[in-house]
Amino acid sequence: MDDLLSKLSECIEFGKINLASPYPPQMKGQDGADEITRKALDEGVNPQDILTKGLMPGMERIGIKFRENKVFVPQVLMSAKAMSTAMLHLKPHFLSGAAKQKGTFIIGTVLGDLHDIGKNLVGMMVEGNGYKVIDLGTDVSSAKFIDAVKENPDAVVGLSALLTTTMVNMEKITKDIKDAVPGTLVTIGGAPVNSDFCTKIGADNYSPDPQGIVEYLNAKIL
């Protein structure tokens, strides 16, 4: 079992989706996250262990390499793809309660901004680290964020913006969310923002990379 799970974590780290995928070249012809997850379930491995001992270590390793600029967006996307393929097998077990996610993360790109690459990347990394992710899409208003928070008490909210022209909308959205549901934690990210901006707009956390958000959630959600 440990062997299967360590192989699975490698598939996640290196973005090996399934047997047919030619990427990465050094794993060509081998089983991918798809086959190994299926096999593990068929062999009776606990779905919770597949998540925490297979998927999560792989996601953590790619997250750290990304933060250290040893890999870039394409490699992380392939890892995320491998991870979502594995998650498809695990979904029924989350729904039945046989496996539990650590908490809920609500993410969206703020009003006026249609960019979603960074937001998707963060969503996939957070999911791969054991959280339920509710993706509200792009151009998301305060009202939509607030509705989602009300439906998911204790969820942490992530706001994304790419443009210097839309980052300003983060301030109002952060305030609206905190007015409507006091105590909600808001973390922000995106090319133009930084920790100084985070403090000025009253958000709780800024992270320059997805791994930072995962670490923030791990610290805040227990």
Add this chain to the structure above:
Amino acid sequence: MSKIIQEIQKGRILVSDGAWGTFLQKKGLKPGECPEEWNITRPGDVFDIAQSYINAGADMVETNSFGGNWFKLQGYRLEEKVYELNKAAAEISRKAAGSERFVLGSVGPTGKLLLMDEVTEDELYKAFKDQSQALEAGGADAIVIETMTDLEEARIAVKAAKENTACEVICTMTFDKIVTGEFRTMMGISPTEMTESLVEAGASVIGANCGNGMADMIGIVKEIRQINANIPILIHANAGMPHYCDGETTFPESPSDMAGRVKEIIEAGANIIGGCCGTTPDHICEVTQVVKSL
């Protein structure tokens, strides 16, 4: 009228324009509003921007068409207006530039990733072809493909513009300084890789825009020059990185800060210098004065 590369071959340093997005906002563009739609609904305001850069002394002016591809316009349900909006964009800048200055038709990324199968190469090619042709129809001299981070998308855009218009094709990518001090795009492309690949794809001018102020752009120009001594280089630098204060985003580098680095970036090998986010006609005016004095 001669071509941009002919002017560069004569040894001239050319000045491009400054920011458009931040300028449109100052004129009242609201969050969620499509900037390209202004080419039809508020052409006078768009013309003012183009003209202010021409008046500042720029040798060339871009068009208000950065997000004018099918995919981006679809986000505003304006995908049926690709031709109309891009042609109008070029016509407005042409009117400001007259016959003596160049019009660069701005083409930005689609926001769709080939890697994630969100789009096919053929769909990208068609989107860039349609946009470039409309910009040419409106009077663009060159197509400037900019803010690219994915080399494949950039190459497809270069080929689509090159194979379907008579315009000169310029392509600039956006680099970040990574922890090692080297430059890479979000997708991991270095200035060296960009240079080899885009020259091969047929770009006649390459370079960098956005993401950096002048200081780091100098490092990017040096890297490009190290592996290619001849390819003309265009730089559209930010006025530094944005600061946020009292509900407003400001950029730290003043016109004289920017102008103060012009000599150094030319010595590094840049041929065309202009601005991106946060730069204004005042920045371009001071850059022009330095270039003239050299």
